[in-house]
Amino acid sequence: MRAKAIAAYKDVIDRYPGTAAAANASAKLQQMGIEYPVAQKTAASAAPQAEVTQVFNLEVAQYADLDVNFGPAAETQEAGKKFIIPLDIVNNGNGSDSFYLESGFPSEYAFHFAAAISPDTPINITPPLEVGEKFRAVAVGIMPRGAIDGQKSSFPVKIGSAFAREVSQSREITLVASAPLLRAVVKNDKTKLLPGEKVSYRISLLNIGTAAARGVTLRLNYPPQYEPVSFLPNGFRQEAKAALVLDGMQLKSGESQDFNVTFQLKEEALADQELFVRADVVNNDLDKKESFVSATSVVQKVSSVAARSTAGKLVVIPGQTVAIPLIVTNTGNARDLYLIKSTVPANASYTFFDDVNRDGKRQSNEPIINHVGPLSPKEEAYIVLEIATPVTAADGAVAAASVQFQPENATDRFASVNLQLTYSRPILELTMAAKGGRLKPGEVSSLELNCINRGTNLAKQVTLQSFLPAQLELVAADPGFARADNGVYTWRFDELGAGEKRNIKVTYRVKPGIAVGTNMQLKNLLNYQDPIGNRY
Template sequence: MKSFRTTFVRCLAGYLIIASLLTSPAFAVTSEDSQIFIAGFNAYQKKDYQAAIDRMKAVLDKYPDTPLRDMAIFWLARASFKAGYERDAARYMSQFFKEYPDSPLKGTVEDDLLSLVTRYDKGEQLPAMARRGAETPVSEPSVVRQALAEKTAAARQAAEQAAQKAAGVTAGAATTAVEAVGAATATATTASQAAARKAAEEKAAAERLAAEQAARERVEAERLAAQKAAQEKAAAERRAAEQAAREKAEAERVAAQKAAEERVVAERRAAEQAARERAEAERVAAQKAAEEKTVAERRAAELRAAEQAAAAKVEAERVAADQARRDREAAERLAAEKAARQKEETEQSAVRRAEEQKRAALREKAVAEYKSLIDRFPGTRAAAAAAAKLAEMGITHVAPSPAVAAAPPALPEKNAQILTLEVGQFADADLMIQAPAQGLEAGKRHEIPFEVVNRGNGTDSFYLESGFPSEFGAQFADAGRKEMPINLTPSLAPGERFRGILSIAVPREAIDGQKLVYPIKVASRLDREASQARDIFLTASAPLLRAVVKTDKNQVLPGDKVSYRVVLLNIGTAAAQGVALRLNYPPQYEPVGFGEAGFKQEMKAALVLDGMRLVSGESREFEVTFQLKDEAIARQELFLRADLVNSELQTRDSFISAAAVVKPVSGVAVRTASEKLVVIPGQQVSIPLVVTNTGNQREDVIIKPNLPPNVAYTVYQDLNRDGIRQNNEPIINHVGPLAPKEESYVILDLSTPFSESDGTAATVSLAFVPETDQARGALASLRLLYSRPVVDLVMSGKGGRLKPGEVSSFELNFTNRGSNMAKSVELQSTMPKDLELVASDPSFARNANGDYLWTFDELGASEKRTIKVTFRVRSGTAVGTSIQVKNVLKYQDQLGNRY
């Protein structure tokens, strides 16, 4: 039974230690929560249980969703139990077990309170107030454990008495002694089985409660899943309706756009037909330019292919290097694992050899002891028992024959008989332990006094054995020489006492209030079967740190400041030394003024405040401020994680704040190469634009044009970002959707009218409006300046009457008053047959009709040209003949438009 209890307690302690290392992050509460809770905790520490009950109830009533709820219910149950309210204590502790079945604090609950919870869960009606009244904390073992220990000791004592009684009877009564020992052993076995059955019943009850809790959680999960499915279905239907509406609107928009495009296409076709007629003469030059462009593109493609091949080669080399590095790392890892396994096997072999050597040494020592006993006490019961033990070990040892002294001749007596007796040595001891009156602080070494009394009838020494795990580092020592570890007491005379200490170090992983039960044992050096064990009941004392993190804003705009209030609590029974607070903030935050609170920045990712000390029941409050960066994405959830690191106990607990959500912000920016563009009437121009989403959310940007009615437009998506319209680039009426800070390149294609005069201007503007917030739009404005050639012809000369054969002259002056160059300027002069052209400056040419032609390739803006013509009237011209000279001026602009 004792071994079963010890194993159970060890398993429970290990589970609690593991659970304490897996502390789940808590979520933030208000500072008032923590203030009320810490006041209740301090009242419990001062044994003002009624005040503790009032404070914990206030926390649960005012803040039912507080993350300190588990601790509030736990301490409310314990305070109610200490105050004598058994029914409330059992109800609250049962609620704690059901809501937090995995809490490590379950192992710190008093046994009497656990018994009340078991009775309460079975439906037993408990009294509101205990008959014993209010309790104060005690350090003695529980009644259940004490009764179990007393029962085990009684069974062991009965077995020992039966064995001693059997040793004093004759050989013929050996069978009776064996039966007595069997009966005593059966009694101990019955007690052990009863305790095992009780433990099995308690385990079955715990499993039943866990199954009920799991069933309730499963039903709740199914309900939430059904609710979520219904919500998702409704959302899907709503999205489908919205999608249908959008598709309908899109179809109408596409139809309208198609009609407009058809109209524009028709106009464009007419313009293209005219342009083809004008551009026929330039086709050869354009073809040559196209060939040159093709050659350049082919060379560029070859260059790109070479660059791509080089990049592919570099990438292949990098991949090969990465693969070689991974193979090398894998080989090194396998070699390290193999070396570790070989090292572990070597260590295990050394441990096994050491154990075998130890067992062999102990066996030799036992054989020597048995032989010594046979030699020193030949013919005694003890010698016979020692010989039997040696026989069991396969060793035969014959005691030396004692020297027989010559006895004087006995006088003959009538009816005289002599009985010779010899008292054998009896081994027994008492072990007394002085249990600690208060909890033992984790991470520190403590001493537990004990006494060993020799209750045998001869000098004996006793082995000291500990059942504490290795992490406790248990050591025995003499109370007078604590620095020297021992495992065997000095030789003790009958009734002599040995005062010693057991030195243990409570592991750092122990949680506050954790119960520790481990045995220590003394065994006689003369007779190892004569032993006695006692359980040591300990309670761990450790700091229990909690952090409360609260934000003053639930929604934050980029550029705004947000403050966090951090409250640290120590709700353990021991002081916390070397505590460091580490605030891990997201990269979207920039800390502001953190030095005033004593924090220092670490790696631009955390604020650290170390070297703190918090006594039991103490709280500290800090306030830190962060500024949200402009590049924060909309609807991101930002958390501040507070890590509490206890460097003395090497523990870390994490606590997370409530989420601060980034508010969505809409914005768009447009840029173009220039704000003014000079065009020729009838010219088709392409204007590249760059649209940028300056907001923090994914945005669809609508295009709203504002153009003169005689200007046709089309907006294209510039896929390759070269500013040139390609055949595969689609026509668009919106941009996006664009991610935050994403840019999109578009081309605005304008068709200007032919009828615009030189020097006139028109404003073209496009509004780019975010779909979610149309007040945050941007305007791209462009001023069109029309420029064309305007050539005027002025003729001056001497008119009047001329005689036949008389010579006269006139001048033809033409000036380009426009703002653009005139090309292919041609002056055609038609003279009647009565006139004869004598001379001309510059020279002329004649066409098929006989008209005189003067041609100039170009005439710049404000440029003037003059033609001087000398003529005479032909002989034989009749008097009164009216003679007129007709001059016609023709020219083109740079697009080939004729005037």
């Protein structure tokens, strides 16, 4: 439009020289910086004029322009690894310019721009570029360790002119993650277990990702009811009390490894418990952990009982009531009740009672029982068997007794306590040694009494009485008697042990005046007690 205006003003001046229109056009050209003199009229019609000149200066303004070209990048970027993408920035403007570099990458990518010659030094602006000059840069980042295999992400980057910030170009950088993907399958060969039984687990470890897995740890967490019995051949080591660990494994993409571990169920495992093994697969390079659980194995119920007594062999006095403490323990793995079956000596009676305060003596609040429990696993019950023995039992006789405790639902898994009763009592014998025959009135004679305990137990409160007829009188006694009453002389001994013997010598004479042919009889009587007060 400027050029057209200049041409139009010049045309007016040339076509209409010397006119007011030409003068006005010339003035307009001068305002535009153009010197174009007005043509003069002919010599006859106009006077000569001086030359007029005007100058208009032009300068080319700077403008900004750029071109951005990203180089080829890998199809996938491995998780946890650095990636570098080259790019070229070309100054297509008409003057020197620098260019700002910006990105929309999240912080976990540790993304930055850098010069291609020093990729570890971040920059956010290029050095000044001359017209047509190219700057080789790189986009540097780290694929996050938590990236999932095959995950696709796009983030914007922007390159803008420092001279004209409104001039910029944006691009999308698309990244596809490549990562190991670890999976484990844990299989057990038994779903029902008895205490003491073994169970084997097969662990299959697979890498189904597109990248290799390095620095992998396999940790097997097993329940405390298990005891590992074969893990060393697989390279596992014991960690704490309930874990087996295998370190330093590597699995390529698509590779798998199998491991076999055997455990033994402890005897104290409780019934109906559900047990499983958990495999923790740890990728230490990527700080990832995945857990996989086996199917459950259920502990089966086992009924079992143990019984014991602190008195297996007893020495008892006939007629004595003895208390035999018994301890019953539930050695099974479930709560159970136990029936009591017993065999006792003939003519003996018995009862069982619950020894609540565990003193072995019957209290008023301790009931008579015919079963024990129910008891929880490992729980103990204290009971007492009372046997009233017959008074007629012979000294030294041996009698057997037994008690069975039978689980209510498994009577074949009973526990027995066998007892032996040995009867012990005192047995005193009295023998007499004396001169027989005829005695004259006034004649002195002697009598020796021998008392011996031929039993196996202590005799107490031993009393020996000697009855002298009226025709005889006592001259002396050794030892001395304890009492005399109308010809009845009594000797007493507090105790007479088994096998012990006592001798009594009595000296007497026939009273004067006794008629010839008179018959006389000396009578001796022995009685005693056993330790529990039975008299004999």
